[in-house]
Amino acid sequence: MTEVFFRYLHFIGIMSLSATLVAQHLIISTEVSKEQFKKIAFLDIIYIISLILTFIGGLSLWLWVGKDASFYSTNWVFHLKLSMFVLVYLLSIYPTRFFLRNKKSLGDTVKMPKIIIMLFRMQLLLVFIMPFLGALIAKGL
Numbered sequence: 001m002t003e004v005f006f007r008y009l010h011f012i013g014i015m016s017l018s019a020t021l022v023a024q025h026l027i028i029s030t031e032v033s034k035e036q037f038k039k040i041a042f043l044d045i046i047y048i049i050s051l052i053l054t055f056i057g058g059l060s061l062w063l064w065v066g067k068d069a070s071f072y073s074t075n076w077v078f079h080l081k082l083s084m085f086v087l088v089y090l091l092s093i094y095p096t097r098f099f100l101r102n103k104k105s106l107g108d109t110v111k112m113p114k115i116i117i118m119l120f121r122m123q124l125l126l127v128f129i130m131p132f133l134g135a136l137i138a139k140g141l
Contacts, residue, residue: 003065010057017050018127025120030112037110041099048096051089058085077141081133084126091119091126 020043027036027043062072072078095116102110 003061006057006060006065008057009053010061013050013052013054013057014127014131017047017054020044020047020050021120021124021127025124028112028117028120030114030117031109032112033109034105034107037099037102037105041103044092044096044099047092051092055085072137075137075141077133077136081130081137084130084133088123088126091123095119 024040024043024047027040032040061067063069098113098116
């Protein structure tokens with residue numbers, strides 16, 4: 001039952017991670033209203049929580065429940081997937097800091113740096129590749 005719980009936690013984390021990234025990407029543009037900015041910043045908080053849930057679920061499946069840790073530890077595809085997850089996290093730091101710094105800006109609109117939009121797109125690409133890698137790992141490749 002513990003394994004089922006952590007698999008579900010991992011799954012919920014992945015789905016909410018994907019959903020928040022897509023939602024942020026749909027709202028974001030080079031210039032957003034104060035209202036849109038608040039939505040993007042709120043979604044970013046949910047995104048961080050989703051990253052944490054995904055990490056806790058995945059780490060638990062790797063080290064404590066489910067298949068033996070050596071199954072994952074010796075698999076190069078798993079290491080690629082784990083590296084991509086760390087990269088997704090690293091790519092999210094700059095946008096999160098930008099949202100925190102500009103949360104109380106006085107203007108009616110907020111200019112969004114193009115790098116923020118590009119970082120969202122890069123994260124989306126990586127997040128949508130990772131389930132494919134998960135399927136390869138499950139097949140034993």
